[in-house]
Amino acid sequence: MNGAEEILRVEGLGKTFPGVVALDGVDFDLRAGEVHVLLGENGAGKSTLIKMLSGAYQPDAGRILLDGSPVHIRTAAEARRLGIATIYQEFNLVPQLTVAENLALGRPPRRFGFVDTRRMHDQARELLDRVGIDVDPRARVAELGIARMQMVEIAKALALDARVLIMDEPTAVLTTGEVERLFTMVRQLRDRGVAIVFITHHLEEIARLGDRVTVLRDGRSVREVPATTPQDELVRLMVGRPIDQQYPRAAGDPGAPLLKVSGLTRAGAFAGVSFEIRAGEVVGLAGLVGAGRTEVARAVFGADPYDSGEVLMDGRPLPRTNVRAAMEAGLGLVPEDRKGQGLVLGADVAENLGLVTLSRSGRGGFVDRAGRRKEAGEVAGRLGVRMSNLGQEVRTLSGGNQQKIVIGKWLLADARVLILDEPTRGIDVGAKVEIYQLINSLTASGHAVLMISSDLPEILGMSDRVLVMARGRLVGELDAAQATQDAVMALAVTEVEETRVH
Ligand SMILES: Nc1ncnc2c1ncn2[C@@H]1O[C@H](COP(=O)(O)OP(=O)(O)OP(=O)(O)O)[C@@H](O)[C@H]1O
Ligand SMILES: [Mg+2]
Known part of the structure; x- marks a missing residue:
């Protein structure tokens, strides 16, 4: 990724909520055609950081530069206009609407002034095929399992054709096969020059998908390291101490059936x-x-x-x-x-x-x-x-x-x-x-x-x-x-x- 053009830069970003300093001077930069992993413990500030890139929150300190110029991203619509698409950790789908309606939200195809349902379903089908999931566009989102909701969320972000794609724990609710499909998709986007921010708590995904890693701890960016950094080193950077045994199970003899x-x-x-x-x-x-x-x-x-x-x-x-x-x-x-x-x-x-x-x-x-x-x-x-x-x-x-x-x-x-x-x-x-x-x-x-x-x-x-x-x-x-x-x-x-x- 050396020499690739820098799209986005964050300098000294700060955000305080009542009683909590969520971010305290974060630096971060993002290049075209890379997967940049944000790593940190629960509450380290990852979601807060990306919410400022997607217009959900305003920073109280520091600045955001896009193509070298400072920008104020005041709303989600403005972020989208700047080419930044975000897949949130909390889903943003409307459960009462159908999959197709969610995918078309805000811009359903119209014919003679009415929503063209047939075309809306066709477009939804096409997007769902791109993420490779078998979901009926007419199904209500509330009826989907959580993994399928996530895939619909991803399809929705892809529909925007963004330059910057931010994914907050997209793999948390997916199983192995779906993760593979998602990775293939992310790699294709990266190879087309999309800049991707990727948040995950699954450390093994980092070397497989990422190029660089920025580690956040207690609201600060502590280090930027290559994605090939060994897992125990990543843990140490993130937690501040090593963890010796990840699965501390010692089985005893089973007792009576319960x-x-x-x-x-x-x-x-x-x-x-x-x-x-x-x-x-x-x-x-x-x-x-x-x-x-x-x-x-x-x-x-x-x-x-x-x-x-x-x-x-x-x-x-x-x-x-x-x-x-x-x-x-x-x-x-x-x-x-x-x-x-x-x-x-x-x-x-x-x-x-x-x-x-x-x-x-x-x-x-x-x-x-x-x-x-x-x-x-x-x-x-x-x-x-x-x-x-x-x-x-x-x-x-x-x-x-x-x-x-x-x-x-x-x-x-x-x-x-x-x-x-x-x-x-x-x-x-x-x-x-x-x-x-x-x-x-x-x-x-x-x-x-x-x-x-x-x-x-x-x-x-x-x-x-x-x-x-x-x-x-x-x-x-x-x-x-x-x-x-x-x-x-x-x-x-x-x-x-x-x-x-x-
Ligand atoms: N609206 C809010 N009001 C008050 N505190 C908030 C608000 N949003 C976030 N915080 C606090 O900011 C800190 C950082 O939260 P954030 O959601 O960014 O963490 P995270 O790194 O995404 O963690 P996780 O891995 O658990 O998703 C937390 O202590 C959280 O409680
Ligand atoms: Mg989070």
């Missing part, structure tokens, strides 16, 4: 799913997006219905679609769509951490608020939630810190079987290890964890057993010794012939 699922079936989603989870176990549930993992988890927890089959806790059947009964029996679920299902964005950190415990103690007398606050403070501290205090609104936390709150809330709730759906999505390397250690202490005290994850190294590193789903069916089970990346992937792409449930 959760038993047999023959769980829902037409169109999953069929004949049976498994058992024992005290002290971490069981991984692997598979591609759309394999039905989340659907099964939600049905087991009672959040969604099923047609036939049975869920037993301690040998006693749980009533269907009854989350309260599931929780009272000691089952917990940390959902993948945490924005929608896991948090009350307008409430503060302490209140969010107390949500599950509060609803559980609803029957029995008074609530020990001071005790709760203390517990909440401890969990927040352990997971390193970056916040001004426990009274900060969850809405204003960084993406990864919001995730930590949802996980923390369930770790406080003391569920005996905890289902974690993508527990470390968007979480930085240091905090991941803390979450794994909390999982270990849960299982050491006789609890059990079912972990759904698209992060294969995480599944392999933390599971005592791995179940693999494909097309709504459980297609295999591997113990820790057999479970390799190849073995899991081979099962995950199994074609299920007999009954296609999709």
